[in-house]
Amino acid sequence: MTTARNIGLAIEDLSVYYGNFRVLKNVTLQIPSNKVTALIGPSGSGKSTLLRCFNRMNDLIPSARIEGKVYFGENNIYAAGVDPTEVRSRIGMVFQKPNPFPKSIFENVAFGLRINGYRGDMNEAVERALHVAALWDEVKDRLNDGALTLSGGQQQRLCIARAIAVEPEVILMDEPASALDPIATLAIEGLMRDLSREYTILVVTHNMQQAARVSDETAFLMMDDDRAGYLVEHGETQQIFTNPVDERTEAYITGRFG
């Protein structure tokens, strides 16, 4: 794999099956680097499946099968010989519900570094990640407290710090603010904007206003009659939310769907 930072992602004619059921069909999409790209679409349109393809999380689902290519920079991450763990260390993920480990705040952030055999100054690395995740000031005096003593919004920022600690180039976020209150949501959204200067961010969200606020580009997925997800429209967020090209996009984002 190339080591250049901030390279984009591209998928080519991607189809994903769970057993015989096709969840995604023939998706081709380019994700620009150092931008926030939002994936929107109704439940079941394959957004999360698509997101998980980018760091081979679908490999963990026994019946999952993938056709097509997913490029990270120049490299197809599904090519033979690619180590999924290596992919995941460069393409991090943050989930819908904050899922800190039942360990201290410090250990949560240090965890990924330890399993990757990090040899640098651990205190420094943890502090740096907590700063980037805009959590440092709130936790610097209680790093040894349990992570579960934090509020939901803080826990989610901790999970972002944990993802950032191993210095990925891409951060995948699956509805990262859906379990949070409006204040914590704004904090996460602000963080996404900040992070996009250094990282490529791909976020699945059901919240149209959130997609409109945080993303530079938006991709809209729908499902066809066989319930397979496909890409309807992808463009600059400004265009998608003021003047979408496809009628289906308009119907979905304005809530006229179904």
Next chain:
Amino acid sequence: MQGPISTRAEFDAELTNLQNQLLNLGSMVEKAVTRAVDALKSRDLAASEKVVKDDDEIDQKRFEIEEHCIELIARQQPIAGDLRQIIAILHIAVELERMGDYAEGIGRISMLMGDEQPLKALIDIPRMALLATGMLRRSLDALVKRDIEAAKEVCSADDEIDAIYDQVYRELLVFMIEDPATIRRATYLLWAAHDLERLADRATNVAERVIYLVTGKLTEINVSKY
């Protein structure tokens, strides 16, 4: 999905209400222009005064529309076609209110003229008023039908008004050159003609907003000579 569908239906009903409010304002403005020019022509000062007074209602109506737009933006966070519709209506309401001011202006000119007879028989000015109110009506029809071709036609009709205005201007200029004593009375009529020329320009602005609403493109369709 009962909940979301019904709030969408409510929003649609609100958007229809908003458009109806705008059409109502348009019809108030159209009447004001017609009454202002009729009163100018028939020298009915009481009617002119009423046009001036009634402009307050037009101003009030425009604020109501503006407040309704603000409320919908705050509560519904509109996007895409919904957003364009609200923004277009917000702009059109301002255009209509300004057109109402031109009608008021013609009312004031008539009151300034007082007992004096107009310098010449009023033929072109009522014609301009007829054309301008026609443009206004057609631009709002285009809004209702979301018809960009009709909107473009409104814009091209502005040339005819400009041509009549040219003619009125030349004619009044001749009066003023031949007899400087007519300058004051000629100026009154020139003001009235100018108000109508501006009014027609505002109707093209309305049509341009219809094109924006439908296509998302902000364009100047027909640049008026004036």
